[in-house]
Amino acid sequence: MAKLQIRKIGDDVLRKVCRPVDVITPRILTLLDDMTETMRAADGCGLAAPQVGVLRRVVVIETEPGTVYELINPKIIATAGEQEAAEGCLSVPGRSGITRRPKYVTVRALNRNGETVEISGSDLLARAICHELDHLDGKLYIDCAVRMLGEDED
Numbered sequence: 001m002a003k004l005q006i007r008k009i010g011d012d013v014l015r016k017v018c019r020p021v022d023v024i025t026p027r028i029l030t031l032l033d034d035m036t037e038t039m040r041a042a043d044g045c046g047l048a049a050p051q052v053g054v055l056r057r058v059v060v061i062e063t064e065p066g067t068v069y070e071l072i073n074p075k076i077i078a079t080a081g082e083q084e085a086a087e088g089c090l091s092v093p094g095r096s097g098i099t100r101r102p103k104y105v106t107v108r109a110l111n112r113n114g115e116t117v118e119i120s121g122s123d124l125l126a127r128a129i130c131h132e133l134d135h136l137d138g139k140l141y142i143d144c145a146v147r148m149l150g151e152d153e154d
């Protein structure tokens with residue numbers, strides 16, 4: 001595994017629409033491993049491939065330590081309710097903002113074995129799913145933030 005460089009706001013790669021994965025190659029599996037390592041090293045709870053410069057529809061999420069969701073070509077298939085909470089992003093260091101997201105989200109994706117999986121989550125997991133999937137379409141949470149919170153000095 002290798003720790004990858006996290007792209008920061010201002011980098012064009014964060015604004016591109018990612019392509020689906022057609023075939024789950026060893027390269028994609030390595031990408032998943034490296035993304036998880038990179039997310040953990042940065043103390044994040046999610047990471048999308050464009051954040052490490054790869055324009056593929058791949059995300060990893062770990063809102064509960066020890067449970068990593070590896071999602072390939074993910075699609076949100078159901079949402080319910082609403083929540084407002086503070087959100088941050090490893091690509092937007094030192095800032096946070098309040099976003100409005102669904103309270104419950106169900107996502108359908110392929111796992112690393114190419115099997116279709118469905119994951120349902122609420123609260124933080126629901127928010128993380130929405131946040132990471134937005135990255136795949138070149139969107140950042142700051143685009144939809146209800147308001148930004150104070151900026152940290154970093």
Ligand code: ZN
Pocket residue numbers: 088089090091131132135
């Ligand atoms: Zn992010």
